[in-house]
Amino acid sequence: MSKKTIVFTGGGSAGHVTPNIAIIKEIGNDWNIQYIGSKNGIEKELISKINIPYHGISSGKLRRYIDVENVMDVFRVLKGCLDARKALKKIKPNLVFSKGGFVSVPVIIAARSLKIPIFIHESDITPGLANKISQRFATKIFTSFEETKKYFPAQKTSVIGSPIRREIFKGSEEKGRRFLGFHDNRPILTIMGGSLGAKKINEAVRGALKKLAAEYQIVHLCGKNNMDSSYSSVPGYKQFEYIHDELPDILAATDLVITRGGSNSIFEFLALKIPMLIIPLGLEQSRGDQILNAKAFEGEGYSITLKEENLTMETFVDQLETLQKKSGEIRRNMEQSKMGDALQTLVNEINGLSS
Template identity: 35%
Template sequence: MKIILTGGGTIGSVSPLIAIKQELEKQKIQADYLWVGTETGIEKNIIDKQNIPYKAIKSAKLRRYFSGWNFLVPFQFLVGWFQSLKIIIKFKPDIILSAGSFVCVPVVLAGWLLKKKTVIHQQDFKVGLANRIMAPFSSKVTATFEKSVKDFSSTKTQLTGNPVRQEIFSGSKEKAMQLFNLQPDLPTLLIMGGSLGATKLNKLIFEAVPELVNICQIIHITGKGQEIEWVDKEKFGEKANRYHSIGYLYKDLVHAYAAADLTVCRAGMSTLTELTALRKAMLLVPIPDNQQEENARFFDSKNAVILMDQKTITADQMVTILVGLLSNPNSLQRLQHNLGSVMLEGANEKYVEFITSLIKKKK
């Protein structure tokens, strides 16, 4: 069996596909893999560590606002499409799997032209532009939420839930204590702005840190190039050592998860899936005017998260909310409990069963 996995630009479109590869290996299903991703995305280092051969293609992202870069999109797409044709013809995959992102579009369309079986996965609550473009050309669509089945053709859409990487369950609180120099008697606040960081969220946290370190210790994953050095020992003494800023985490993120009593994060579905699987209490600050807002609203409707609007929240408001949560274990436990009713479980097994049966079917 030969499988092309395609996704990139951010970790969000990468994690579910890695989870699928892991599940196939767990079930001892033999396959040769090839990853098709972006030329400059963050995903290549991750894929290399998974021992998956990697091919980069030109990726075109259509901006939904006026930008001179949009004039280049047709040309970039054509280059990526021809590159995809060449890759598919040479590799001869039995199936092409995508979890969304613009780099997947030329790959899926090339697969359609070459009559290859293709499956796109709809992670988010709201359908993104890339999946809207790809859906008519895909063989099947898998979906995280039941709502998404209605967003696509019912004859080609299967509800599976969102696959989750198995290593997230291997995190160690003790290991986190060593890695981040944490204190065992303090609650731990984990802050993540996504794989590419979040400047606005980082600024809010930076303003809130002097108050937050009075009651907790902080692991702040800022995004590459956005590391914040916050040290003012003259004013805050030993409490300055309660703030730990890291630009980027992937392998050791599982240990940060294990240590976290509360997480402040965006609302990308891969992150939400992993934290939900671990039953980690969350305060969400989704990217405004983005499909993340729909993800966050759905979780909020289940009383499973605390939702804040980036456009209106202040550092003082964030401090008040976080202090209230960290000081009230019952509130955290209630959020953790409610996460149990948000997402479909057994997604890895359901997805693998679906694609293996699809591969066996005649074209």
């Protein structure tokens, strides 16, 4: 029996791509898999690492504010629809799966015009603009949060949680400590500011580094071009632009984590039972989705929150002390989480299309 074909789409940030990669790895050889993304976006870089056929299309940016570029982007999106339709007619997929981001909209519009079934997944509590547009064309919609369901048609929406990559569970604490050169006498604090880093978080960490290093061994993922060699000699402090292959081992060794409020990351830390201090992107940098994600997790007792506008060296240290004191309670709350296996749910839904 010949394999069916699935096209994945989504891009603009790593958060719109890594869940797709998790699903791709899980369905493996059962499907012919291809990807449609922007010509030069981060999705192209990430998908190239897993050797999946990639089709680049024209894409604009879906802005929520008035900008002269909006006029040009109308034409870019129309060109993207034509590009996507041409690619889909050639690929002839049985299903399109989207994780959102502005590049997904032309793909979904083109898929609908060709009567191809469409699944979309929304990670955040409030849907992004791309998924707001795409929902009318979707066959099925999946969300990470219960609160999100109200934004979509109830008859085709299911709350399943966030699809978590399997490899994140395969880390070795021993390997992580060995890679970092850390001993087991002090807890390990991991600081993750997102794929691009976080200038304000980096400044707070380095400002408080002397105090932090007296209590923790610190892994600082500070983002591209954000390493500072003047701190390289601080004992028990390791900084990296980004970690890929060794991340599961580092997280296996991690006792506490400082993170942004991206849905994919915080659901991974929940699954790994790592107490977290969430410092969400502020409204001046985002639509506020990370703030709502952080509020939901804090409400469940999985984390504590420090708003970016309140972030200073002093508040950072204070909140970290609070996290340490509450860590046992937070882990107990995490143990009681009813979060299901969203990745397996999505794989079952996808495979159900071919049965």
